[in-house]
Amino acid sequence: MIGNLSAKDILLEFYEEDSKLFRLLWTHSCQVAEMALEIASKFPKQADAEFVYDAALLHDIGIIRTNAPSIHCTGTEPYIRHGIIGAEMLRNFDPSLERYALVCERHTGAGISKEEILSESLPLPPRDFLPVSFEEKIICYADKFFSKSTTGTVKTVDSIRRDLAKFGHGQEERFNELNQLFNS
Numbered sequence: 238m239i240g241n242l243s244a245k246d247i248l249l250e251f252y253e254e255d256s257k258l259f260r261l262l263w264t265h266s267c268q269v270a271e272m273a274l275e276i277a278s279k280f281p282k283q284a285d286a287e288f289v290y291d292a293a294l295l296h297d298i299g300i301i302r303t304n305a306p307s308i309h310c311t312g313t314e315p316y317i318r319h320g321i322i323g324a325e326m327l328r329n330f331d332p333s334l335e336r337y338a339l340v341c342e343r344h345t346g347a348g349i350s351k352e353e354i355l356s357e358s359l360p361l362p363p364r365d366f367l368p369v370s371f372e373e374k375i376i377c378y379a380d381k382f383f384s385k386s387t388t389g390t391v392k393t394v395d396s397i398r399r400d401l402a403k404f405g406h407g408q409e410e411r412f413n414e415l416n417q418l419f420n421s
Contacts, residue, residue: 302326325338327341351363
């Protein structure tokens with residue numbers, strides 16, 4: 238619970254429960270949350286497991302405003318902006334959700350650096366969107382194992398590396414650091 242609301246209650250403030258988009262988002266988010274909770278359980282002194290679970294359920298809330306028809310997103314914004322959109326949605330809904338908003342902002346790829354934004358001319362504000370807290374790192378890492386376009390399939394570490402390598406060495410390097418952190 239987040240205050241007196243569940244993460245699902247918060248999502249349903251923005252989504253229709255019977256929509257294809259919500260069902261896809263909920264399936265993906267539950268997969269990420271379960272893996273993130275499993276990782277957090279290995280680090281009980283470093284990770285707030287309840288926060289990890291709820292934040293993982295909310296991490297993709299911003300996809301509703303993006304243009305990604307293949308996953309039922311009919312908004313107008315580029316998909317890469319879903320993290321900052323979700324952060325804004327949560328902050329506007331309840332300013333006390335700042336920790337959750339930061340997870341939204343910092344989970345895309347293996348995090349996105351200011352340098353990557355500038356060199357690739359990405360449609361994001363020119364600043365770092367890298368996971369900082371231990372919980373942010375867990376959720377960013379767990380998210381890489383699940384695609385919204387192929388729900389039910391768990392990606393391998395090698396396939397994640399190949400996918401991230403397409404976006405530059407920094408993405409793959411940061412993922413490798415997270416992989417080592419959670420599997421050492």
